[in-house]
Amino acid sequence: MVLIKKLLTKLIIICFFYTANAQSVEIIGLYDVTVAYDMVNFRSNRNAHKKALEKLLIRVMISNDESISMLIEQHFPDPSRFIRQFKPNDDGLIVSMDGEAVQEILLEANKNVWGADRPITMILVAIDKGMGEREVVIDDDMMNNLNQLQNTNKNRVMRQKMHAIANSRGVPILFPMKNDVNQLSISFSDIWGGFSENLTDIAKNYGASIVLSGKVRNDEREINDWTLHFNNSSTSFSATSENAINFLADTLMARYSYS
Numbered sequence: 001m002v003l004i005k006k007l008l009t010k011l012i013i014i015c016f017f018y019t020a021n022a023q024s025v026e027i028i029g030l031y032d033v034t035v036a037y038d039m040v041n042f043r044s045n046r047n048a049h050k051k052a053l054e055k056l057l058i059r060v061m062i063s064n065d066e067s068i069s070m071l072i073e074q075h076f077p078d079p080s081r082f083i084r085q086f087k088p089n090d091d092g093l094i095v096s097m098d099g100e101a102v103q104e105i106l107l108e109a110n111k112n113v114w115g116a117d118r119p120i121t122m123i124l125v126a127i128d129k130g131m132g133e134r135e136v137v138i139d140d141d142m143m144n145n146l147n148q149l150q151n152t153n154k155n156r157v158m159r160q161k162m163h164a165i166a167n168s169r170g171v172p173i174l175f176p177m178k179n180d181v182n183q184l185s186i187s188f189s190d191i192w193g194g195f196s197e198n199l200t201d202i203a204k205n206y207g208a209s210i211v212l213s214g215k216v217r218n219d220e221r222e223i224n225d226w227t228l229h230f231n232n233s234s235t236s237f238s239a240t241s242e243n244a245i246n247f248l249a250d251t252l253m254a255r256y257s258y259s
Contacts, residue, residue, distance in 0.1 A: 054072065059169060119172075120210070121211070122206055122208035125213070176202075212227075212244060
């Protein structure tokens with residue numbers, strides 16, 4: 001009976017992704033999380049094992065910190081059971097979790113989960129510097145002009161923060177690449193004007209099916225205007241760059257999670 005149940009679960013997941021998520025890619029390392037511990041302190045530390053499990057749950061289910069903590073106490077009394085291996089890196093330890101086993105328990109607990117097949121989102125950010133100066137953020141925007149170095153660093157910090165949140169949520173994102181032939185088709189006006197069809201066409205050239213576009217004024221770097229172009233519709237909102245990624249993740253999880 002247990003074997004049949006597992007087979008049915010896998011069949012449901014496969015059918016779901018072939019019908020609703022055909023443009024997705026499998027995220028390698030989705031079930032590998034990083035925790036700030038050393039090898040000795042991690043081995044027998046339940047709080048450390050719980051922290052690793054919390055980070056995984058943030059990637060695979062809709063929840064908040066309070067519900068995750070309660071869920072672990074109720075359904076994962078021994079988080080170490082779901083740890084396959086761990087190894088050191090520059091930020092602490094990379095912990096490989098048994099993602100399939102975790103998701104099976106979540107499904108049995110009537111929770112919606114989001115698997116490893118996920119769509120790619122193109123991030124297109126237009127920056128109005130004032131005085132007629134404009135630019136589109138690209139993934140490697142080292143400037144030859146030293147006077148632009150400060151803005152370059154700000155752009156890099158913004159990208160790094162967005163990538164960090166995307167990694168913590170398990171959402172694959174990409175920015176236009178420097179010197180890529182597709183970069184020539186990216187227009188500041190298209191992003192600033194929110195021309196959804198043009199932006200979606202650009203994203204397709206990069207293999208992405210979703211676009212998150214942002215309008216940033218140089219003197220307003222914290223809260224900015226964003227638009228999520230998704231499923232032939234657009235949703236506009238205001239947020240920091242980090243919370244824009246959280247909004248993206250919440251939207252995708254609500255659309256693609258299954259039970």
